[in-house]
Amino acid sequence: MKGNSTFMRDRVLPLFVWIFGLLAVWEAVSWWLLHVSKTPLAQSKLPYVHEVAATLWKYSSTLLKEGGATFGNAGVGFLIGAAAGVLLAVLMSLSKTVEQLAFPYAVASQMIPILGLAPIIYGIVRDEQVSRIIISGYITFFPVALNMLRGLRSVDLPAVELMHSLAAKPWAVYWKLRFPAALPGLFSGLKIAAPLAVTGAILVELMGAQHGIGVIMLRNLYYGPSHTYMFWSTVLVGALLGIASYWLMSLVERLAAPWQPEFRPKGGSR
Amino acid sequence: MERNTTVRDTSFIASTGKEIKSASITSTNNGISTVYSGRRNPRRPFRWLNPGVILPLLAGILFLFLWEFQVFHKLLDLKKYQLPLPSAIAEAMRDNFSLLLSYTGYTLAEAAAGMLIGSACGFLIALAATAWPRWGGGSLTLVAALNAVPIVALAPIMNLWFGDGIGSRAAIVTATTMAAMAINAYKGMSAVDPLALDLMHSYAAGKPAVFRYLRIRNSLPYVFTAFKINTTASMIGAIVGEFFFSSRGLGYLLSNSVKVAKMPLGWSCIVLAAIAGVIFYLIVERLEKVFIKWHSSQRA
Numbered sequence A: 001m002k003g004n005s006t007f008m009r010d011r012v013l014p015l016f017v018w019i020f021g022l023l024a025v026w027e028a029v030s031w032w033l034l035h036v037s038k039t040p041l042a043q044s045k046l047p048y049v050h051e052v053a054a055t056l057w058k059y060s061s062t063l064l065k066e067g068g069a070t071f072g073n074a075g076v077g078f079l080i081g082a083a084a085g086v087l088l089a090v091l092m093s094l095s096k097t098v099e100q101l102a103f104p105y106a107v108a109s110q111m112i113p114i115l116g117l118a119p120i121i122y123g124i125v126r127d128e129q130v131s132r133i134i135i136s137g138y139i140t141f142f143p144v145a146l147n148m149l150r151g152l153r154s155v156d157l158p159a160v161e162l163m164h165s166l167a168a169k170p171w172a173v174y175w176k177l178r179f180p181a182a183l184p185g186l187f188s189g190l191k192i193a194a195p196l197a198v199t200g201a202i203l204v205e206l207m208g209a210q211h212g213i214g215v216i217m218l219r220n221l222y223y224g225p226s227h228t229y230m231f232w233s234t235v236l237v238g239a240l241l242g243i244a245s246y247w248l249m250s251l252v253e254r255l256a257a258p259w260q261p262e263f264r265p266k267g268g269s270r
Numbered sequence B: 001m002e003r004n005t006t007v008r009d010t011s012f013i014a015s016t017g018k019e020i021k022s023a024s025i026t027s028t029n030n031g032i033s034t035v036y037s038g039r040r041n042p043r044r045p046f047r048w049l050n051p052g053v054i055l056p057l058l059a060g061i062l063f064l065f066l067w068e069f070q071v072f073h074k075l076l077d078l079k080k081y082q083l084p085l086p087s088a089i090a091e092a093m094r095d096n097f098s099l100l101l102s103y104t105g106y107t108l109a110e111a112a113a114g115m116l117i118g119s120a121c122g123f124l125i126a127l128a129a130t131a132w133p134r135w136g137g138g139s140l141t142l143v144a145a146l147n148a149v150p151i152v153a154l155a156p157i158m159n160l161w162f163g164d165g166i167g168s169r170a171a172i173v174t175a176t177t178m179a180a181m182a183i184n185a186y187k188g189m190s191a192v193d194p195l196a197l198d199l200m201h202s203y204a205a206g207k208p209a210v211f212r213y214l215r216i217r218n219s220l221p222y223v224f225t226a227f228k229i230n231t232t233a234s235m236i237g238a239i240v241g242e243f244f245f246s247s248r249g250l251g252y253l254l255s256n257s258v259k260v261a262k263m264p265l266g267w268s269c270i271v272l273a274a275i276a277g278v279i280f281y282l283i284v285e286r287l288e289k290v291f292i293k294w295h296s297s298q299r300a
Helices: A002-036 A049-058 A060-094 A096-111 A114-125 A128-153 A157-165 A170-206 A213-223 A225-256 B002-016 B022-038 B051-068 B071-076 B086-095 B097-131 B133-148 B151-162 B166-190 B194-202 B207-244 B250-259 B263-291
Strands: none
Touching: A002 A049, A002 B133, A049 A060, A049 A225, A060 A096, A060 A128, A060 A170, A060 A213, A060 A225, A096 A128, A096 B051, A096 B207, A096 B263, A114 A128, A114 A170, A114 B207, A114 B250, A114 B263, A128 A170, A157 A170, A170 A213, A170 A225, A170 B151, A170 B207, A213 A225, A213 B151, A225 B133, A225 B151, B051 B071, B051 B086, B086 B097, B086 B263, B097 B133, B097 B166, B097 B207, B097 B250, B097 B263, B133 B166, B151 B166, B151 B207, B166 B207, B194 B207, B207 B250, B207 B263, B250 B263
C-alpha cells in the first residue's frame, strides 16, 4: 500500500500538475491573443480550451462514429500488416536466403518516406476503404518484421543448445523458446506502428473519402473561422486515436509479456 | 563468422535498446553492418560476389523487369496510367530534373532544420528530466503523448501558426522529432554505470560535473540512434506537411501530380525523396562514426 502511495505522489501528481499547468497557459495565451494582441484569426490559432471541450461534448456521437470508422480501418490494416510482418520475420529467421533477399529491402524501405506513398496508393486503388487498409498495413509491416526478427535472434544461445541436447523438435524450439523471447521485440514494433497506422488512415481520408475523422477535419478547415472549434475537436480526436492505439498496444503487451523488467514494481535491471 | 556478428550485435542491442523508439533503426544499422560485413573482410578476394550482395541485387533487377514488362499490371489488373512503368518514371525524372532537384533541396532543408531544432529541444527535455527527476519526468510523458499525435493533425495547426514558408514544415518536423530524442537521450543519461556514479561521488563531484563527464558522454550513442530515427521521421514530416498547404517542395509536387493524373512525376518524387532520405541517413551515420569512435558498436 505504501508503494502505491509513493507512486501516486512521485509519478501521478507531477503529471497532473503538468497537464493542468499546460491547460492554464493555453487558456491564458488564447485569451491574450484574442483580447490583448488582437491577432487575426486568434481563435483559429489557439481556441479556448473550454469551447473546444464543449464542442467535443456536443458532437460526441458524430465524432465517435467517424473516429470509429478510422480506427476500425486502421485496425484491420494494422492486423494484416502485423501478421505479414511476423510471418516474414519467422521466414527470415528460418532461412538465410530469405533474409539475404528481404533484409536489405526492409532496411531501405525504412528510409523511404512511407507516408508519402499515400496519395500514390490512393491514386492506384481509388477506393478509400482499401487504400486506408493498404497504407496502415504497409506502415505496420516493416517495423514489426524487423523488431520481431531481432527478438527471434536474441534468444540465449545456451538455452538453444540445451533444447538441442534435449532433442527438441524445431517447432518446439520456436514455440517454447524463440516466440516468448521475441514477444518484447514484437511489441516494440507494434507500439511504433500503431500510431503510424492511425496517421496513415487519416492521411488517406484527407485525400478524399466519405467517412472518417480526416474528412470532417478537412471540411471544417475549409469552412474557416466559424468552424474552428469543430476543427480543433477533430484534431483532438485524431490525437486521442493515436494515443489510444499506443496505449492499447502497451496494455496487450502487459498481458502477453508481463515478465519484462519495465513491468516489475521496482525497475528490475536498474 | 557473419553469423556470429549478427547474434552478438542483436543481443547487445536487445540488452540496451529495449526502448520503443530506438528499436527499428538500431536493427536497421545492424542489418547494414551484417550485410556488408563481407566487404570489410580483406581475406576474401571476390568480396562483392557474396550472396549477401548478389541475391538482393538480382531480386531487385527481377522486380524491375517484372514491373517494366507489365507482369504486375496483369496480375493485379492495373492500367499503365495507374502504375507507371519504370522507364516512364525515369523519363519524367529526366524531363523535370532541375525542378525536382530544387524541390528536393527545399524539402531536405525543411527536414534538416526541423530535425536540428527538434533534437535540440528533445535533448534539453532529457537533461531537465534527468536533473530534476520528480518534476522533469512529467515533461517526458507529455512529449511521448505529443509523439502519438498524428502528423496530419499537427500539420494544419502549424500552417495556421507559421504560414506558408519553411517555418511551418520545420515546426511540424520539430514536433515529430522531439520525442524520439528526448526518450533516447533520457535513457542514455539515466542508464549510467552505478560504479562510475559512485566514483564521481567519492571525488565529491557536483551535479554539473557528473553531467559533463559522465551522463552526457554516456548518452551520445543513444543520441545518435535518435538522430538516425529522426532522419526518416523528419523526411516524412516535411513531405506530409507539404501535402496540406505549400507552394514548393516534393510533397507539394507529389500530391499535385497525383491530382492531375501525372503518375510518373509523382513516382519520381517518391524516388527522389527516398534518395534524399538515404543520403541524409548516411551523413548522420558518418557523423556517428566520427563522434563516437570509442563506442563498442562502432568497432569492427
